[in-house]
Amino acid sequence: MNPQVDRLLVIGLGLIGGSFALGLKQRGCCRTVIGYNRNQDTLDKGLRLGIIDEAATDLEAAVRSADVIMLAVPVKVMESVMAQISPWLRSDTILTDAGSAKGNVVRAAEQVFGEIPPLFVPGHPIAGSEKSGVTAAKSDLYERHKVILTPLAQTDRNALKLIHSLWEALGAEVHHMDVPRHDEVLAATSHLPHLLAFSLVNTLANDRENRDIFRYAAGGFRDFTRIAASDPIMWHDIFLANRDATLKVLDEFTDGLAELRDAVARSDGEAMLGVFTRAKSARDHFTKILSGTAYSLPMNDNVIFKVQPGGKVQGQIRVAGDKSMSHRSIMLGALAEGVTDVEGFLEGEDALATLQAFRDMGVVIEGPTQGRVRIHGVGMQGLKQPPGPLYLGNSGTAMRLFAGLLAGQDFDTELTGDESLSKRPMERVAEPLRQMGAWIVTGPEGCPPIKIVGGQSLKGIDYQMPMASAQVKSCVLLAGLYSDGETSTTEPAPTRDHTERMLTGFGYPVECDGATARVQGGGKMTAAKIDVPADISSAAFFMVAASIAPGSDLLLEHVGINPTRIGVINILRQMGADLTLSNERDVGGEPVADIRIRYAPLKGIQIPEDQVPLAIDEFPVLFIAAACAEGTTILTGAEELRVKESDRIQAMVDGLSALGVQVEGTPDGAIIQGGGLQGGRVNSLGDHRIAMAFAVAGLRAEGEIVIDDCANVATSFPNFVELAKQVGLNLRIGG
Ligand code: S3P
Numbered sequence: 001m002n003p004q005v006d007r008l009l010v011i012g013l014g015l016i017g018g019s020f021a022l023g024l025k026q027r028g029c030c031r032t033v034i035g036y037n038r039n040q041d042t043l044d045k046g047l048r049l050g051i052i053d054e055a056a057t058d059l060e061a062a063v064r065s066a067d068v069i070m071l072a073v074p075v076k077v078m079e080s081v082m083a084q085i086s087p088w089l090r091s092d093t094i095l096t097d098a099g100s101a102k103g104n105v106v107r108a109a110e111q112v113f114g115e116i117p118p119l120f121v122p123g124h125p126i127a128g129s130e131k132s133g134v135t136a137a138k139s140d141l142y143e144r145h146k147v148i149l150t151p152l153a154q155t156d157r158n159a160l161k162l163i164h165s166l167w168e169a170l171g172a173e174v175h176h177m178d179v180p181r182h183d184e185v186l187a188a189t190s191h192l193p194h195l196l197a198f199s200l201v202n203t204l205a206n207d208r209e210n211r212d213i214f215r216y217a218a219g220g221f222r223d224f225t226r227i228a229a230s231d232p233i234m235w236h237d238i239f240l241a242n243r244d245a246t247l248k249v250l251d252e253f254t255d256g257l258a259e260l261r262d263a264v265a266r267s268d269g270e271a272m273l274g275v276f277t278r279a280k281s282a283r284d285h286f287t288k289i290l291s292g293t294a295y296s297l298p299m300n301d302n303v304i305f306k307v308q309p310g311g312k313v314q315g316q317i318r319v320a321g322d323k324s325m326s327h328r329s330i331m332l333g334a335l336a337e338g339v340t341d342v343e344g345f346l347e348g349e350d351a352l353a354t355l356q357a358f359r360d361m362g363v364v365i366e367g368p369t370q371g372r373v374r375i376h377g378v379g380m381q382g383l384k385q386p387p388g389p390l391y392l393g394n395s396g397t398a399m400r401l402f403a404g405l406l407a408g409q410d411f412d413t414e415l416t417g418d419e420s421l422s423k424r425p426m427e428r429v430a431e432p433l434r435q436m437g438a439w440i441v442t443g444p445e446g447c448p449p450i451k452i453v454g455g456q457s458l459k460g461i462d463y464q465m466p467m468a469s470a471q472v473k474s475c476v477l478l479a480g481l482y483s484d485g486e487t488s489t490t491e492p493a494p495t496r497d498h499t500e501r502m503l504t505g506f507g508y509p510v511e512c513d514g515a516t517a518r519v520q521g522g523g524k525m526t527a528a529k530i531d532v533p534a535d536i537s538s539a540a541f542f543m544v545a546a547s548i549a550p551g552s553d554l555l556l557e558h559v560g561i562n563p564t565r566i567g568v569i570n571i572l573r574q575m576g577a578d579l580t581l582s583n584e585r586d587v588g589g590e591p592v593a594d595i596r597i598r599y600a601p602l603k604g605i606q607i608p609e610d611q612v613p614l615a616i617d618e619f620p621v622l623f624i625a626a627a628c629a630e631g632t633t634i635l636t637g638a639e640e641l642r643v644k645e646s647d648r649i650q651a652m653v654d655g656l657s658a659l660g661v662q663v664e665g666t667p668d669g670a671i672i673q674g675g676g677l678q679g680g681r682v683n684s685l686g687d688h689r690i691a692m693a694f695a696v697a698g699l700r701a702e703g704e705i706v707i708d709d710c711a712n713v714a715t716s717f718p719n720f721v722e723l724a725k726q727v728g729l730n731l732r733i734g735g
Contacts, residue, residue: 017072018137307698408482567615679703
């Protein structure tokens with residue numbers, strides 16, 4: 001890289017300043033790196049270790065010659081150092097700093113210069129360690145660490161750009177923030193934990209028995225207190241510099257600690273579990289953030305699937321738990337009286353979002369651990385107002401069912417979701433809920449966010465559903481639990497009936513009479529045991545995989561075969577697939593079977609419209625089956641596909657066309673000419689089922705298929721790639 005800076009002066013050659021100097025020097029970003037330190041010995045070491053090119057003995061000359069000056073001194077002396085150098089600063093020299101608190105550094109600059117100079121760019125690298133001093137300096141200290149710059153209104157854009165690019169050259173991830181926000185965030189995430197670590201170790205060290213305590217202290221003590229070995233002087237400076245923000249968060253923490261103390265004193269195990277499970281889930285989420293796999297973060301990284309052509313699938317697997325039932329198990333378990341144990345729970349991001357939302361409403365939920373979840377039900381009236389909007393990620397089911405449940409609560413709520421969910425229609429649930437007396441406001445064009453004003457009294461309605469949607473049906477029935485009198489829904493075609501079945505399992509009577517389901521408001525639920533079968537919608541990818549790849553023979557275990565979900569089996573059989581069901585049984589009110597699929601040549605068909613709602617989530621992969629079949633497949637009556645996680649008709653038409661298939665989209669379906677696929681690149685548009693469908697297509701493609709934007713596979717089938725590879729797909733993740 002060409003040097004961006006002619007002469008860089010780093011004042012203060014500790015860990016932070018030394019690493020900045022060394023990193024830029026090694027990367028060739030500066031023609032000359034000059035170091036200045038009050039302590040001559042430090043400067044000598046800096047020279048000897050190759051951290052700097054020149055050691056400044058005359059600070060005035062060094063400042064006058066510098067194009068960029070980095071102040072890497074303790075925050076406490078920032079003002080005096082600025083005062084010392086100010087008479088010698090050239091008008092074109094860019095000044096920046098690395099102080100851990102920004103409010104006081106900016107105030108110091110104001111004090112010294114009269115006003116904050118436009119060429120001053122305040123900054124803070126979040127990359128310290130408990131080690132300090134020039135000898136600890138490392139050229140890669142900032143790699144993959146965050147650096148926060150806190151420019152002011154008057155900050156010169158070019159100066160900001162230059163400092164930004166220097167940090168980026170060091171491998172840092174650079175963010176911009178305003179000064180008060182920076183100080184608040186750092187008080188919470190860094191200053192408070194240091195204060196607690198210092199305090200805990202000090203308390204224990206004062207104990208007369210401290211020798212024993214330290215002797216036996218193991219992992220917990222070590223992990224919690226590592227940062228108590230940090231530089232005391234530096235931290236004393238930081239608390240003086242960021243007093244107000246630290247006190248604010250310390251007070252919040254003290255209140256939380258007092259509550260926990262109270263719970264321990266009262267032996268209130270449930271209160272403790274509540275705090276611990278919420279904390280654990282937040283910490284687990286943070287671990288995912290650290291490893292870059294957190295789903296609710298904006299996904300900058302494009303997760304790519306690459307599938308090599310050919311192969312066959314063989315073996316015996318159990319796919320992920322049913323998504324629809326996993327959502328409902330949490331919702332109903334939370335509102336039941338007693339403790340509900342769930343097995344086979346889908347640990348995918350959608351169901352986890354529902355779980356987290358109930359935690360946010362005060363429900364104690366243990367797990368999930370290997371599909372096991374324990375829900376401490378709070379009863380129909382036991383939910384508490386969440387502290388903020390409930391974030392439901394990618395999940396339309398969660399948002400629509402929550403709308404029904406929350407319309408009857410006496411507190412206000414707001415429901416939000418990710419980019420895809422924020423484009424999905426919500427008036428389909430808001431409208432019947434309003435008829436019931438709910439106060440509910442949707443966002444622009446009837447999409448999320450949904451705002452629900454609590455405290456309304458709902459009355460039962462008789463709802464003739466305009467579309468076949470289990471989400472709409474479930475939403476109205478769940479609101480019906482909180483309504484006066486009877487609520488009924490009548491659907492134009494059968495849709496999944498998990499809500500009706502599970503309500504019954506929890507002892508809440510539901511009367512089902514053909515297309516109509518009825519509930520009486522004001523009842524209650526009793527905890528139940530739930531065994532969630534494998535999701536037929538996830539199994540469908542493997543059914544199609546085995547059907548299209550010659551030589552395949554695959555057994556899918558414990559798959560839910562609820563009659564409202566088996567459209568995919570019926571359609572594939574009509575296309576000529578060799579599918580056999582065995583070991584059929586009833587598990588907690590839901591039928592389950594093992595499904596064996598062997599390769600058989602498929603033929604194109606006109607898909608019967610009555611099967612469409614029964615296979616609504618399986619069409620992406622059925623399109624792949626159609627592309628591999630002989631002859632034409634025609635789908636009609638499936639306009640609902642246009643408002644799923646993506647416009648699934650368009651996404652499949654675009655993807656198949658890119659793979660050389662002759663396919664034409666229609667308003668309510670598609671016409672697909674079978675015969676096979678070429679390799680190519682397709683975009684899943686962030687839709688999990690589109691991504692997995694094209695992965696399966698690789699088995700019959702003539703070349704490699706590359707699929708963009710696959711991160712959301714984690715919403716419904718987190719171990720898809722692992723299982724796909726296990727049975728024989730030649731799939732790997734890039735990105
Ligand atoms: C679901 C219902 C279906 C389905 C979705 C899950 C449910 O949506 O597509 O994945 O759990 O109720 P619609 O009811 O809107 O068709």
